[in-house]
């Protein structure tokens with residue numbers, strides 16, 4: 001019982017799962033794997049959670065409104081339905097924008113149709129019209145609207161598509177119905193897909209920019225400017241001589257989305273949330289796409305070369321210059337932090353991309369990721385994850401609260417990187433923790449600007465003397481009670 005080990009073992013996993021009823025145990029066992037020599041990525045993913053087990057997943061509304069649409073700054077995104085979804089998703093993701101709030105950027109604000117009982121009984125279409133009209137009157141510079149449906153809208157069968165159509169004529173800005181009711185699908189992942197499809201159907205290709213498409217014109221896709229990530233990534237691409245025409249969707253604009261078919265190449269950071277639109281643009285407009293990774297100097301260097309190889313010698317030369325320019329700066333950061341972080345073990349549990357994408361950044365600091373997992377990844381994500389992992393590391397899909405708590409407590413990493421739902425559980429136990437969704441009020445972590453901040457933050461968490469001074473509240477309680 002309570003097997004504590006240096007390295008994850010099959011026995012330990014079995015022991016953790018043994019508290020479940022037989023059926024749940026069997027189901028969950030398929031979602032957990034220990035990578036060893038020659039193991040393939042046989043792990044179950046993207047299927048519904050086991051009822052009764054506590055999942056960390058979000059919903060389709062979170063994936064569509066919070067993730068994909070929310071960061072487009074010059075639109076108003078209406079959380080259509082009861083107040084809670086809009087209120088609780090307000091500002092938490094830290095997708096930053098530039099521009100005067102209420103004039104050029106509406107992202108820091110929250111708009112909702114605030115359904116009440118009578119709207120559920122009699123329908124909310126009239127109210128939605130009123131909300132759109134009011135918002136346009138209050139904020140005349142708004143460039144468009146998205147209507148992001150919450151659960152009840154789908155359940156009562158409101159026709160938001162026809163409201164959008166009518167109001168589009170009246171208000172003369174794009175109005176996009178997004179059918180992202182939370183109950184659709186099994187995680188936020190379907191919300192991404194629904195949101196991608198809505199962009200495809202209502203914005204993409206609806207506008208032509210007058211200038212010719214230049215040979216170095218690209219889109220930056222799947223970067224949401226968490227803590228300023230887009231600005232840092234963009235800087236590298238621009239220094240390489242590329243022209244970043246649009247960003248999907250961090251600090252993004254309606255015009256950018258509409259004219260996004262006018263580029264030579266799509267560069268995609270978050271594959272999970274935006275692979276759909278890349279594949280669509282490839283099929284429809286013949287635009288190739290390329291995955292890259294701007295976390296930590298090793299991956300950045302590799303990515304710069306991979307991106308530059310798509311272009312001519314001018315860009316390739318500039319790419320090498322960028323690498324040469326930043327190499328000593330990054331080495332300084334490594335020299336400063338590596339001696340303090342060398343050999344420290346990390347366990348991660350995040351959404352659909354970062355559990356694999358940040359591994360290289362930790363390794364640059366001499367740290368070792370001994371466990372990682374996703375809330376809502378698909379098979380194609382796990383295919384990309386296994387090669388990044390060392391042997392004898394544990395990989396968990398849609399880990400339950402019990403599993404993550406147990407894996408962490410038995411493997412005793414020096415740092416846990418996960419979300420706000422996990423944060424206080426581990427901090428109260430005295431385990432150093434970093435919030436790897438919102439970067440814990442910090443960031444950016446992308447690019448050359450992000451790495452020094454990433455290194456500093458991990459060091460702050462691990463080296464803080466606080467952890468040895470705290471005692472888990474339940475342990476104190478026990479002592480008092482004897």
Ligand code: CFM
Nearest residue numbers: 270272273350351352353354437
């Ligand atoms: Fe992509 Fe993201 Fe992520 Fe994601 Fe998310 Fe996020 Fe995430 Mo939180 S789009 S999959 S749905 S990289 S909000 S910015 S951190 S779970 S790993």
